[in-house]
Amino acid sequence: MPSTLVNRFRPVAVAAIAAVRRPLEVADPFADVQAATRRHRRAHHCGAFAYGEGSLPAAIVAAVGARRIVEVGTALGYTALAMAHAAPGARVETIEMDPGHVRLAREQISAHRMDDRIDVLPGTAEAVLKTLEGGSYDVAFFDGFTPTGEVVRELHRLLRIGGTLIAGNLILGPDRSVTSHLGDTSRWRTHSFGETALCVRLA
Ligand SMILES: C[S@@+](CC[C@H](N)C(=O)[O-])C[C@H]1O[C@@H](n2cnc3c(N)ncnc32)[C@H](O)[C@@H]1O
DSSP: HHHHHHHHHHHHHHHHHHOOOOOOOOOOOTTHHHHHHHHHHHHHOOOOOOOOOTTHHHHHHHTOSSSSEEEEOOTTTTHHHHHHHHHHHOEEEEOOOOOHHHHHHHHHHHTTTTTTEOOOEESOOHHHHHGGGGEEEEEEOOOSSSSSSSHHHHHHHHEEEEEEEOOGGGOOOOHHHHHHTTTTTTTTEEEETTTTEEEEOOO
């Protein structure tokens, strides 16, 4: 077909594909917390960006049958709740440096009756991670502003061999020590997509 004809019909073909494409609709049990987080951020212009889809970390903790989960970046507790819900036997320890977010997250966690499953640990990741027990977590989820080399090394220490790191917000420009750590094939089996990397601890 001549290229002029191809170019003429391309927009029609793209529109037809878009019309029949049906993204999966996955019910979100914590859509109310995600919405509350958006409202809070709009009102306060803070860094409480709810993760796009809690179903991603939720599916991963369910797939690995996680018992212990550590998260950096609680905001109002959206992904902590999603992970606790998806892995019914698990405890979630979630770290948050903003005292206002700590208070609001505890309120949300209480309202969803998950107080006995989720601990909100106040403070920075840099200060809190080093107090946690090494080799004892099945999943670590980084959803702070952008990971530093120090934080990634601590998350590696905390995971058991075979444990999974979900490293979000890589789009914000992590330094070289982060990208070289996560890309080190002697330490991790890594797959990256969009702004997230999935890294399974090998050693
Ligand atoms: C992207 S939001 C987290 C969103 C949350 N996981 C959710 O899905 O609703 C980032 C949060 O991490 C906190 N934060 C950012 N860097 C941090 C750090 N180094 N240590 C502890 N908390 C941090 C911010 O205060 C903010 O509340």
